[in-house]
Amino acid sequence: MPDTDHDIALDGQTELMLEYVIRLYDAGPGCRIHPTALIEPGVVLGRETAVWDNVHIRRNTRLGEQCIVGEKTYIAYDVRIGNRVKINSFVYICNAVTIEDGVMISAGTIFTNDRFPRATTPDLKYLRNSDPDDHTLPTLVREGATIGAGCTIGNDLEIGRWAMIGMGALVTKSIPDFALAIGHPAVPVGSVCRCGQLLIRYSQDEIPLFQRLTCQSCGLRYEFDEGRVTELDPPEKQTPMPLSPVVADLIPFIG
Secondary structure, eight states: OSSGGGOOOOOOHHHHHHHHTTTSSEEEETEEOOTOEEEEETOEEEOOOOEEEEEEOOTTOOOOOOOOEEETTTOOOTTOOSSEEEOTTOOOTTTTTTEETOEEEEOOOOEEESSSEEEEEEEOOOOOOOOOTTTTTOEEEEEEEETTTOOOOOOEEETTTTOOOTOOOOSSOOOOOOOETTTTTTEEEEEEEETTEEEEOTTBBOOSEEEEETTTTOOOOOEEEEEEEEESSSOOOOOOOOHHHHHHGGGGOOO
């Protein structure tokens, strides 16, 4: 028996197969990928990104640094995902979706990209091609936003910066920055801070006029004007500290 891995002799075919597998996708330093994950050619994973069991990431999708992809999640081809994005279990992300930095997508969320989908041609003789076409519509999730568990996200819309979508919501229209949106269909019913705490609650029938708001949790200040939120003292972006192995292992089980 060899004493070290370096003593193991590989035949030419095995070496060729290993070289092919290594070149299937580009994983940055510190990435952790579960052996049951299926990652197709052309995928790029930023440093310290973790991919958990039975995840499927389609070709040419790009994920940034320190992302977490929870078990049994599906990410379609050519999707763009920023840095430090947390994707929980059983999430479906289709083509034409872009997710910016710091977004949280909770378990069971489903994205869509076609408002009038059909499986076949009108005569039922041919399957429609699944590649993007004129009917494929984009969805953009802006930085810092949170999407609660079990949401369905429509298409041709934008979820604003630091917005929060309540669990089980059906999003059919764009959601403003910092808005708290709930319901079927989802409508803004308040505004939230960067830290996630509620700043103000209102109904669509009576949206307050101009006022200044201060977060009771973190102290950040905002101006609110008929549903539009402006930051008065946004924190400066800082280079994040690398995740320690212990903290990184715990994160998928939080929230």
